[in-house]
Amino acid sequence: MLGEPIIELDDVRKSYVIGDIEVQALRGLSLTVREGDYLAVMGPSGSGKSTLMHILGCLDIPTSGSYRLAGDDVSTLTEAQLAEIRNRRIGFVFQQFNLLPSLTAWRNVELPLVYAGVGREERKRRAIEALESVGLGSRIDHRPNELSGGQQQRVSVARALVTKPSLILADEPTGNLDSVSTEDILALFDELHQQGRTVVVITHEHEVADRAAYAVSIRDGELQDPDGVLAAAAIVPEAGAHAASAPSPTDLPDHPTSIGDER
Numbered sequence: 001m002l003g004e005p006i007i008e009l010d011d012v013r014k015s016y017v018i019g020d021i022e023v024q025a026l027r028g029l030s031l032t033v034r035e036g037d038y039l040a041v042m043g044p045s046g047s048g049k050s051t052l053m054h055i056l057g058c059l060d061i062p063t064s065g066s067y068r069l070a071g072d073d074v075s076t077l078t079e080a081q082l083a084e085i086r087n088r089r090i091g092f093v094f095q096q097f098n099l100l101p102s103l104t105a106w107r108n109v110e111l112p113l114v115y116a117g118v119g120r121e122e123r124k125r126r127a128i129e130a131l132e133s134v135g136l137g138s139r140i141d142h143r144p145n146e147l148s149g150g151q152q153q154r155v156s157v158a159r160a161l162v163t164k165p166s167l168i169l170a171d172e173p174t175g176n177l178d179s180v181s182t183e184d185i186l187a188l189f190d191e192l193h194q195q196g197r198t199v200v201v202i203t204h205e206h207e208v209a210d211r212a213a214y215a216v217s218i219r220d221g222e223l224q225d226p227d228g229v230l231a232a233a234a235i236v237p238e239a240g241a242h243a244a245s246a247p248s249p250t251d252l253p254d255h256p257t258s259i260g261d262e263r
């Protein structure tokens with residue numbers, strides 16, 4: 001079931017100026033994503049995908065155009081409000097895992113709760129619970145270099161989930177993983193989607209995009225319309241076709257809803 005719009009981008013542009021050179025990374029992008037949706041964003045290197053993800057995650061702001069997140073125009077929010085949104089309402093997953101090497105798995109996972117001011121015991125309990133939910137209950141005291149790449153990415157998914165955010169943003173989450181670990185992460189994302197969370201995954205890989213409810217493609221900072229209806233519906237939210245044309249989760253092929261224990 002898709003809910004209210006959680007992401008509403010209207011004619012978003014983003015330019016970077018370095019010296020005399022201006023790079024237009026996003027050139028007028030409009031997109032609506034509803035609560036509970038699972039969207040893949042595809043596009044070649046340099047097309048603006050990470051720039052888009054930074055804007056969606058309130059890590060950066062558009063040069064022009066508007067971004068409403070859960071109904072709030074982010075340009076009206078204070079830095080403190082944005083920090084709170086990044087910490088509690090959004091879970092980030094990156095290609096490079098971004099784990100702190102000196103900390104054990106559960107210490108990495110508890111970090112967002114430290115920033116959120118949650119007490120010590122509750123932090124540990126919730127960090128372990130999140131690690132168990134990604135199949136890493138027996139690796140809580142391992143440091144990143146004592147884990148496989150796939151396991152490290154599962155730790156970073158646990159870290160993204162520990163604050164129970166409604167929106168998961170993932171930038172090339174399987175870019176550094178082998179096919180077995182990729183499947184583990186995709187199964188986790190399927191599970192999150194089935195739990196009703198909104199998932200936006202940026203990827204080069206069709207295998208990854210195929211798991212989403214629908215995909216859009218960016219080229220040179222603009223949304224493309226690769227296969228007609230789905231992307232067109234996403235570009236024109238007024239048409240109301242977006243939610244209607246996206247296949248419902250039940251149309252998707254069966255995927256495991258939980259993953260096995262760590263290998």
Ligand SMILES: Nc1ncnc2c1ncn2[C@@H]1O[C@H](COP(=O)(O)OP(=O)(O)OP(=O)(O)O)[C@@H](O)[C@H]1O
Nearest residue numbers: 016018023025043044045046047048049050051052
């Ligand atoms: N901080 C920055 N300062 C200046 N230019 C930037 C900055 N970040 C990105 N760019 C430029 O903006 C354009 C889009 O970059 P972006 O990182 O969004 O691409 P991408 O689609 O994520 O590429 P990739 O698939 O390689 O990760 C590129 O031309 C890039 O050089």
Ligand SMILES: [Mg+2]
Nearest residue numbers: 049050051171
């Ligand atoms: Mg990128």
